[in-house]
Amino acid sequence: MSTENPFPASPVMPAMFAGTKTIQFQCRKGISCWNACCSNIDISLTPYDILRLKNRFEMSSTEFLEKYTVPYEMEKDGIAGVKLRPVENGTACQFMRAEGCSVYADRPTACRYYPVALLSMRKQDEYTDTAAYALVKESHCFGHNEPRQLTIDAYRQEQGLDEYDELARGWRQLILKKKSSGPTVGKPSKRSLQLFFMACYDLDRFRAFVASDGFSEVYDIADDELKATLEDDTQLMLFGFRLLRQVLFGEESIAMRQESVDQRRARLRDKQLRLEREAAERLIRAEGMDGDDGID
Numbered sequence: 001m002s003t004e005n006p007f008p009a010s011p012v013m014p015a016m017f018a019g020t021k022t023i024q025f026q027c028r029k030g031i032s033c034w035n036a037c038c039s040n041i042d043i044s045l046t047p048y049d050i051l052r053l054k055n056r057f058e059m060s061s062t063e064f065l066e067k068y069t070v071p072y073e074m075e076k077d078g079i080a081g082v083k084l085r086p087v088e089n090g091t092a093c094q095f096m097r098a099e100g101c102s103v104y105a106d107r108p109t110a111c112r113y114y115p116v117a118l119l120s121m122r123k124q125d126e127y128t129d130t131a132a133y134a135l136v137k138e139s140h141c142f143g144h145n146e147p148r149q150l151t152i153d154a155y156r157q158e159q160g161l162d163e164y165d166e167l168a169r170g171w172r173q174l175i176l177k178k179k180s181s182g183p184t185v186g187k188p189s190k191r192s193l194q195l196f197f198m199a200c201y202d203l204d205r206f207r208a209f210v211a212s213d214g215f216s217e218v219y220d221i222a223d224d225e226l227k228a229t230l231e232d233d234t235q236l237m238l239f240g241f242r243l244l245r246q247v248l249f250g251e252e253s254i255a256m257r258q259e260s261v262d263q264r265r266a267r268l269r270d271k272q273l274r275l276e277r278e279a280a281e282r283l284i285r286a287e288g289m290d291g292d293d294g295i296d
Contacts, residue, residue, distance in 0.1 A: 014134040016119055019153035023135060025115055026146035029100060036140040037114060038096040043084040045069065046168040047200045047240075049108040050082065051233050056106045060204040068094060071197070077187065079178060079196050084108070109168065112159040115141060116152055120172045131165075167234065170241030171200055177249060192247060199240030203233060206240055218264070220255040 045053075054064035069082045087094050095103045101111070109118075115136040133152050137144060156162065174196075178188075188196070198206045209215060211230055221229075229239050245251040 014117075016132040016134055017152060019131075019133065019151065019156065021133065021152050022149055023116070023152060023155065024146070024149050025143045025155070026148040027143045028146070031142060031146070033140055033142045035096055035098070035100070037138075038093045038101065040091040041084060041086055041093045043093070043108055043110045045082045045084060045201075046109050046164070047171050047203070047237050048164055048167040048234075050201055051203060051237060052106040053103060053108075054203075055233065056103060061202045062205055065202060069201075074175065075179070079175065079188065079193060082201050109161070109164045112161050112164060113156075115143065116155060118165070120176055167237070170238060170245075174200075174241060174244055174248070177245075188248060195247060196244055199244055200237075203237060203240075207236055210236070210239070218256055218260045220257045 050061060050064060050069075053068070054061045057064065059067075065082065068085055070085050071080045071082055074081045084093060086092055093101075095101055095107075101107055115138075117134045117136055119132045119134055120130070150158075156165075198209065207230055210226070216226075229235050242253050246254055
């Protein structure tokens with residue numbers, strides 16, 4: 001079983017709960033710990049988080065990533081994640097203001113969940129992930145002392161998480177599948193890792209990629225379907241998840257043009273043969289040098 005652990009610094013998994021678990025919590029303006037959780041951030045972003053925020057600021061995904069985020073490795077030499085960049089020379093969130101969050105309507109998934117954490121799990125022989133929850137209790141947070149009780153499901157609904165979770169499900173499944181598959185799928189190529197980052201996080205650059213002639217030469221997509229996908233950020237993001245499942249795991253759901261596929265395979269075969277020939281030539285040259293003792 002592979003689990004997306006929101007507590008990577010701890011080797012011990014926290015207690016897990018169902019959505020029916022009742023918690024005691026409230027965050028409100030005027031509480032003594034107001035803004036404490038935003039003063040020292042470590043917030044990972046989902047693709048839908050980035051979509052919402054870049055549209056809020058009316059900037060491209062490329063601009064948003066450069067200004068507000070930093071990439072990180074989810075696993076060594078593996079797929080990447082993206083975190084919010086704190087204020088310069090500090091640890092506070094760039095969106096924090098004295099009155100609270102300046103992007104509250106479009107705040108990231110992790111902020112909506114706090115102090116609940118989503119634990120996504122997937123067994124190797126399963127095609128869907130299972131959700132469980134954990135409760136985060138940090139010394140700076142006094143919201144747990146507030147006299148309000150509700151279930152985790154009710155808290156999720158209050159925080160608008162149904163939409164956020166549904167639209168990030170495809171991304172989470174990709175991560176969990178990669179982790180649960182381990183070496184059986186092999187190490188992703190540099191090109192595959194770049195495609196993962198672009199399709200998941202740099203949506204506007206991915207749009208240009210999908211709209212390119214090179215993409216249409218390989219993938220056989222009806223014009224009306226392609227147009228609808230390119231014009232809607234959410235549909236484009238979900239299409240990206242489909243493409244990644246096909247490229248990384250061979251789950252074909254996007255038709256490919258057979259002639260182009262055959263040509264690409266031929267080019268790859270020619271490239272492999274060329275590399276093997278060059279390696280053999282280097283080996284022959286090296287052995288020739290080793291055998292030269294300088295005696296006439």
